[in-house]
Amino acid sequence: MTRYEEVASVLRERIEHGLYRVGDRLPSIRAVCQELDVSISTAQEAYRQLMDASLIESRPKSGYFVLPRQVPLVLPSVSRPARRPLDISQWDQVLELVAATQRDDTRLLLGRGVPNLAYDTLKPLSKILSGLHRSNDLNGFNYDKLNGSPELRQQVARLATASGCLLHPDDIIITTGCQEALAISLRTLTQPGDVVAVDSPSFYGTMQILKANGLKALEIPTDPQTGISLEALELALEQWPIRAIQVTPTYNNPIGYTMPEARKRALFQLAQRFDVAIIEDDIYGDLAFTHPRPRTVKSFDKDGRVLLCSGFSKTVGPGLRVGWLAPGRYSDLALHMKYVSTGASATLPQLAVAEFVAKGYYERHLRYAIRQYQRQRDIMISWVQRYFPRGSGISYPQGSFLLWVELPAAVDCVSLNERLVKHAIYVAPGSLFSASGKYRQCLRLNYAFTLTPAIERAVRTVGELASEMVREARQHEVEET
Amino acid sequence: MTRYEEVASVLRERIEHGLYRVGDRLPSIRAVCQELDVSISTAQEAYRQLMDASLIESRPKSGYFVLPRQVPLVLPSVSRPARRPLDISQWDQVLELVAATQRDDTRLLLGRGVPNLAYDTLKPLSKILSGLHRSNDLNGFNYDKLNGSPELRQQVARLATASGCLLHPDDIIITTGCQEALAISLRTLTQPGDVVAVDSPSFYGTMQILKANGLKALEIPTDPQTGISLEALELALEQWPIRAIQVTPTYNNPIGYTMPEARKRALFQLAQRFDVAIIEDDIYGDLAFTHPRPRTVKSFDKDGRVLLCSGFSKTVGPGLRVGWLAPGRYSDLALHMKYVSTGASATLPQLAVAEFVAKGYYERHLRYAIRQYQRQRDIMISWVQRYFPRGSGISYPQGSFLLWVELPAAVDCVSLNERLVKHAIYVAPGSLFSASGKYRQCLRLNYAFTLTPAIERAVRTVGELASEMVREARQHEVEET
Incomplete structure (x- = not known):
C-alpha cells in the first residue's frame, strides 16, 4: 500500500466506525499531516481518494465533510427462501450468463464473476508460461500426477496456512477449476435424490451441479452480514435427511458477507453434531481487504468432514482452469471422482502457477x-x-469484487436485462442465485473492471431503466385503484 | 513417407496378403529396383526395415526370405465375458496405473496409453504456445466460450470429415480431455442403476465412469478382428434395459481391432432399431496406418443418436487436456453437464491446438x-x-500404438507385475479392462516408445518372468498328479 492509500484507509475506517459521522467536518489537511506524519501532498491525495469514493466532499473554504450514505448497507435482514427441498431450475438464465464471454461479446458484462486481467502484476505469469514452453522437452505435454503436480500442491499447502489450515501437500487434489472441485465434492458425498443444504442466495454454478446430479437444494435463510442462519440450519438438520451443507462463508458470492469466526466454528460444530459433511467454497477467500485474511471453516475441522474447494480463477485467471480441493476424510473417493471426471489436470498451467x-x-x-x-x-x-x-x-463486502444490489420490489432484473439489450449491457439477475427463481429484484455487479467513464455511464443506464420500471409500477398501481 | 518406406510398405502388404508366403524367396534387390523404379540403396533400406520388423531374413548368398509368424495374430476367437450386468471393480489396479507418471516414476511404464512426445514434429506446438503467452494481452487467462473456442471447433469439424462426419463447428463441445467427453456422455444418457452395454475387454477409464455413476456394465463378447458381436448385442438388447452402448470401434483399446465399415453401419442400425444411444470413443482414430482413415459409426448417424468422443491426447499430448464431444441430439443436456463438470475448458491450449x-x-x-x-x-x-x-x-492393430498380448492361462499378469517390481517395469494387466477382473492372462504393451535396446531388454524380462510362471504352473501340475 502506498502512503496515501494508508492514510485514506485510516480515515475510511474512522468514518465506517462512526468516529466521524455524516455531516461532520474532517480534520484539516494540516492536522492530518501532523497526526499521521505525512506530507501535504500525501494527505491531499488521500482526501481525493475518499472523494472519488463519495465518502466525503470538499466544500469551498470550509473543508472536507462526511457524506451521507443514502441507502442502508445491507439487504433484507435475512433471506426467506422456501422451507422445503427443491429441484433446481434457472439453467436457461445461467447459460445466458456463462455462454457470454468478454472475448467475443460486444455487450458490457457488468455481472460476470471475472477478475481484472489487465494488471501488470500478472505479466510474470505470461513470462513463466512462455519460458516453460520454450525450454520444454515436450514432457509438459505428458500427464501430470492424478492428484496434481507436487510443486503446485506444496504452494497451495503453504498459502492455505493464511486461512488457518495446516494441510499436507498430499491432502490436496488439483482440479480443473474450482467448479470441478465442487462437482467432485458433491458427487463424492451424495446420491441422486439426496438433499443438500445451501446458503441462500447461493452461487449458481453449485446449484447447477445439484440439478445435474438430481439433488435437491434446501435453501437456508442467510443474513447478509453474518451468513447462513445456524438456527434455521439446525432446525433443517433435525427435519430433513441432509447429506451435505454447501456454503461460501468468506466474501460470499453473491451477497458479500463473511461469517464471523465464531459462527464458522459453530457451523463446524453443528455439522459434527449431526454427522454431516461441509463443502466450503473459498474461491474468493484470498481477496481480503483486511490482514490477515479470514479463517476458513476448514481451519476448525477436527475430523476431516470439511471439503475445502478453491483455486486461482478469481485471483490469477479463470481461463487457466487451476483449482484445488482438500477433501479431508473423503480423499480416496474424491480421487476416484477426479479420475473419472477429467483424469489428471493439465500439466503446464499447474507448473506455471506453482512457479x-x-x-x-x-x-x-x-x-x-x-x-x-x-x-x-x-x-x-x-x-x-x-x-x-x-x-x-447494497452490500458492503470486505473482500473480492462482487456487489449485490437489492432494488425496489417493482424491479424484475430479468426484464431489466431485456431492456438493457439495446444498450449492450448485461447484469446478473438475482434469480440465478436461487433454486426457485427468488431474488428477482436483486442483481450482482462486478467492480473488478477498471472503472472508466463508460462503466459509470453503464451503471447509470442500469439505474435509469430500473427507475423507469419503478415509475411504471407506480403508474400501474394508480391506474388499478 | 520416404521412398524406402513406401517400398517397404508395398512389400509388407504383399507378405500380409500372402502373395509371398512363409519361406518364399523375395525378389532380389535388383528386381525391386526395376519394378518400383527406385535406387539400389532405397531398396536395401526397405529390406533392412522389413528385417528389423522380423518379417524377413537375409540368408547369405541366397537372398531374402519370408519368416514364419510364430504365433497366431489373433486372440481367443471371441471374448466370453459374464452374461449379466455387473458392478465395476478394479479401481485399485487402475489407480496404480494412472497414478504412475513418466515424469517422476523410475519404472519403465510399458503399459501406459501415452503417445511418443519426443518427435520434433511436435515442436511447433511449443513455439505456438510460447508465442501466445508472449504476445498475449492476458485475455488468454479469461474464460473461453462454454462450448469451446470457435477456432478450435472449426478445425475439429474440418478434421472430422476424414472419418466421414459432416459436423458443423456448433455441433462440437470442446472438453477437458476425451475422459470428460466420455463422462459427460454417460451422465447425459443415464441414471444410477442403469445398464450400459460395452465391448469387452474395454477401456478402464470408461469402466470407472460407470462405477462412479453407479451404472452396471453388460460386457458383450467381442471378436479381436471385427469387434463387438452384433449378434450377442442384439440378444442383450432384447433381454436387458440397456440405456447406451459404449464402444471403441476404431483401433480398439486394448485389443486393437477396427470394426469393418459394414459392421459399423449395422451397429448403428441395431441401435436405431432398439432406440438406444451409442457412445463412440474415437480417440485413436486419427492414428491410421492406412489411408483414408476408417469411418466412424457417427458417420452413419442419421438421427443424432451417436455421441462421438475424441480429442488430441493420443496424437498431440494428453497433458494439454484438449478433447471434444459431438453429442448429436443430446447437445443441450451435454452442454449443461459440461458446465457443471469444469465450466469452460482452458483457453490457451485450445487456441494453440487450433493454430x-x-x-x-x-x-x-x-x-x-x-x-x-x-x-x-x-x-x-x-x-x-x-x-x-x-x-x-498377439494383436495386429492397423493403427495407434497399443499391443494386446494373451499369454498362456498359467500367467496371471497382476502377479507378473509384482515380479516385475524389482526390475522397475510395469505392464498393464488385462484385468484392468474388465468389469469383473477377467483377462488376467492378458496384458497391454505400448509401442509408441522410441524402441531402444533398453526397451527390448525390458520386453525380454517380461517374457522371461512370464515363462517362469508357465514353468512353475507345469511343475505344480506335475506335483499334484
Whole structure:
C-alpha cells in the first residue's frame, strides 16, 4: 500500500466506525499531516481518494465533510427462501450468463464473476508460461500426477496456512477449476435424490451441479452480514435427511458477507453434531481487504468432514482452469471422482502457477489487485447510490469484487436485462442465485473492471431503466385503484 | 513417407496378403529396383526395415526370405465375458496405473496409453504456445466460450470429415480431455442403476465412469478382428434395459481391432432399431496406418443418436487436456453437464491446438508419428514373438500404438507385475479392462516408445518372468498328479 492509500484507509475506517459521522467536518489537511506524519501532498491525495469514493466532499473554504450514505448497507435482514427441498431450475438464465464471454461479446458484462486481467502484476505469469514452453522437452505435454503436480500442491499447502489450515501437500487434489472441485465434492458425498443444504442466495454454478446430479437444494435463510442462519440450519438438520451443507462463508458470492469466526466454528460444530459433511467454497477467500485474511471453516475441522474447494480463477485467471480441493476424510473417493471426471489436470498451467506463487509474484499481484478492488468497491457503491432508485440496498463486502444490489420490489432484473439489450449491457439477475427463481429484484455487479467513464455511464443506464420500471409500477398501481 | 518406406510398405502388404508366403524367396534387390523404379540403396533400406520388423531374413548368398509368424495374430476367437450386468471393480489396479507418471516414476511404464512426445514434429506446438503467452494481452487467462473456442471447433469439424462426419463447428463441445467427453456422455444418457452395454475387454477409464455413476456394465463378447458381436448385442438388447452402448470401434483399446465399415453401419442400425444411444470413443482414430482413415459409426448417424468422443491426447499430448464431444441430439443436456463438470475448458491450449491444426502442423506430425508407430508395431511384435512364452497370442492393430498380448492361462499378469517390481517395469494387466477382473492372462504393451535396446531388454524380462510362471504352473501340475 502506498502512503496515501494508508492514510485514506485510516480515515475510511474512522468514518465506517462512526468516529466521524455524516455531516461532520474532517480534520484539516494540516492536522492530518501532523497526526499521521505525512506530507501535504500525501494527505491531499488521500482526501481525493475518499472523494472519488463519495465518502466525503470538499466544500469551498470550509473543508472536507462526511457524506451521507443514502441507502442502508445491507439487504433484507435475512433471506426467506422456501422451507422445503427443491429441484433446481434457472439453467436457461445461467447459460445466458456463462455462454457470454468478454472475448467475443460486444455487450458490457457488468455481472460476470471475472477478475481484472489487465494488471501488470500478472505479466510474470505470461513470462513463466512462455519460458516453460520454450525450454520444454515436450514432457509438459505428458500427464501430470492424478492428484496434481507436487510443486503446485506444496504452494497451495503453504498459502492455505493464511486461512488457518495446516494441510499436507498430499491432502490436496488439483482440479480443473474450482467448479470441478465442487462437482467432485458433491458427487463424492451424495446420491441422486439426496438433499443438500445451501446458503441462500447461493452461487449458481453449485446449484447447477445439484440439478445435474438430481439433488435437491434446501435453501437456508442467510443474513447478509453474518451468513447462513445456524438456527434455521439446525432446525433443517433435525427435519430433513441432509447429506451435505454447501456454503461460501468468506466474501460470499453473491451477497458479500463473511461469517464471523465464531459462527464458522459453530457451523463446524453443528455439522459434527449431526454427522454431516461441509463443502466450503473459498474461491474468493484470498481477496481480503483486511490482514490477515479470514479463517476458513476448514481451519476448525477436527475430523476431516470439511471439503475445502478453491483455486486461482478469481485471483490469477479463470481461463487457466487451476483449482484445488482438500477433501479431508473423503480423499480416496474424491480421487476416484477426479479420475473419472477429467483424469489428471493439465500439466503446464499447474507448473506455471506453482512457479508464480513460489517466486512471490502471486502475493505481489494479490496485494495490488486487492488495493484496486477496495477502491473500486467504494466507487461502484457511490455510483449505485447516485444512479439507482431510492431504497436500493447494497452490500458492503470486505473482500473480492462482487456487489449485490437489492432494488425496489417493482424491479424484475430479468426484464431489466431485456431492456438493457439495446444498450449492450448485461447484469446478473438475482434469480440465478436461487433454486426457485427468488431474488428477482436483486442483481450482482462486478467492480473488478477498471472503472472508466463508460462503466459509470453503464451503471447509470442500469439505474435509469430500473427507475423507469419503478415509475411504471407506480403508474400501474394508480391506474388499478 | 520416404521412398524406402513406401517400398517397404508395398512389400509388407504383399507378405500380409500372402502373395509371398512363409519361406518364399523375395525378389532380389535388383528386381525391386526395376519394378518400383527406385535406387539400389532405397531398396536395401526397405529390406533392412522389413528385417528389423522380423518379417524377413537375409540368408547369405541366397537372398531374402519370408519368416514364419510364430504365433497366431489373433486372440481367443471371441471374448466370453459374464452374461449379466455387473458392478465395476478394479479401481485399485487402475489407480496404480494412472497414478504412475513418466515424469517422476523410475519404472519403465510399458503399459501406459501415452503417445511418443519426443518427435520434433511436435515442436511447433511449443513455439505456438510460447508465442501466445508472449504476445498475449492476458485475455488468454479469461474464460473461453462454454462450448469451446470457435477456432478450435472449426478445425475439429474440418478434421472430422476424414472419418466421414459432416459436423458443423456448433455441433462440437470442446472438453477437458476425451475422459470428460466420455463422462459427460454417460451422465447425459443415464441414471444410477442403469445398464450400459460395452465391448469387452474395454477401456478402464470408461469402466470407472460407470462405477462412479453407479451404472452396471453388460460386457458383450467381442471378436479381436471385427469387434463387438452384433449378434450377442442384439440378444442383450432384447433381454436387458440397456440405456447406451459404449464402444471403441476404431483401433480398439486394448485389443486393437477396427470394426469393418459394414459392421459399423449395422451397429448403428441395431441401435436405431432398439432406440438406444451409442457412445463412440474415437480417440485413436486419427492414428491410421492406412489411408483414408476408417469411418466412424457417427458417420452413419442419421438421427443424432451417436455421441462421438475424441480429442488430441493420443496424437498431440494428453497433458494439454484438449478433447471434444459431438453429442448429436443430446447437445443441450451435454452442454449443461459440461458446465457443471469444469465450466469452460482452458483457453490457451485450445487456441494453440487450433493454430497447430490450421497451419498444417498436426497433419505433418500425424504422418510422421504414424510411420514410426507402424514400424515399431512390427518390431514390438517380433520381440514378443521372440521372448514371450510359446502360444502367446498377439494383436495386429492397423493403427495407434497399443499391443494386446494373451499369454498362456498359467500367467496371471497382476502377479507378473509384482515380479516385475524389482526390475522397475510395469505392464498393464488385462484385468484392468474388465468389469469383473477377467483377462488376467492378458496384458497391454505400448509401442509408441522410441524402441531402444533398453526397451527390448525390458520386453525380454517380461517374457522371461512370464515363462517362469508357465514353468512353475507345469511343475505344480506335475506335483499334484
